[in-house]
Amino acid sequence: MRKAKRASRLSMTSLIDVIFLLLLFFMLTSTFSKFSEVELMAAGSSVGASSDRPPLFLRLSPEALNLNGRDLAVEGLAEALGPEADVDSPRSLIVALAPEVTAQRLTDLLVVLRGVPGVTPMVLGGGT
Template sequence: MNSVLAVRRKSRRISLTALIDVVFILLMFFMLTSSFSRFGYFEFQTQGAGGGGTGDAQVLLLQADGELLDRSVSPAQVMSDERLLARMDASRPLSLLPAGDADVQTMVQAIERLNRIGLSRVTLGQVLSAEVD
């Protein structure tokens, strides 16, 4: 019985070569099958970056619910895409003044809407919450 206990098994080291090969093959597989798509983006400037204020710019107010209001018309009117194209000049800069409670997603959607209809010179301005009401 002592002879059975005396025989020790040699401890074998685990080879990591096969594991490294499998990980490399999986890495290559996922790199080759994934799609590298470019996310959509749009360009806009803040008032400070453009060098000028809203002096010669057309002004639109952006409400928290995403409606665009023409501040030059009294009382401010909600603008559809057709009215925006009819009233705004695409060659002049457009200053978008968001309401104080407008979130970032609402601003992004409004700028995308303006770009889609051809008003691409959009400047993001700042408005006081009392000025919107």
Template sequence: MTPQSFHLGARRHPRRMSLTPMIDVVFLLLIFFMLASRFGMDAVLPVVTAGPASGEASDWQGAPRLVDLTPDGLALNGVALPDSGLAPALRPLLPDADAPVVIRARDGADVQRLVDVIDLIRREGLGRPVLVE
């Protein structure tokens, strides 16, 4: 028996890989995510920021209402309170339902804590939160 050899023709260089299919896939993914995502704001937290031009000082009525927000808790007019005690302590200080309540976040207080307190004030109908530095 003699070994047979196969002649496969001239050696070809391997084809270069085309980037066109990859670019097509990237564009399809881009279109998919653009159509599947929602643009816009899901939740808006309306907050008034006090400043020199806001005119808050002219319409202030009633007792002081300063909520200091710390990482550990909160204080109303310098008196430390638990979160559940804010509504009962704040309600007698409000002359009307739209009266401003000043909220001041202290060093170390995170944004989620601030949002929780503003939510609590709005949910209980305790006035209009005003955020100051």
């Protein structure tokens, strides 16, 4: 006759302790990132239409940035818009997007434009 093996019961206490320690470890070592916001306005609420000056035209593509026919870098955009900006009467800046432009590239541009007072950007949809 064979002896019946007795099923041993596992203790759940040590398993719960290990899970708690892992949870505590990952909570303390993880980093929490803060997401910033980019403020957008609807095209109908723009105040730039009352200006007598013609709007500026900016074409954004994945590798280039073109302001009124001049090629620029994103870093030099604020300096190029400085003489055009007027805080008393904001000037419209029409931003045309190439089809391949990513959301991150557009966000980078809008962050730069947010730092330029007196310029009101209006983003057109993607297209050629």
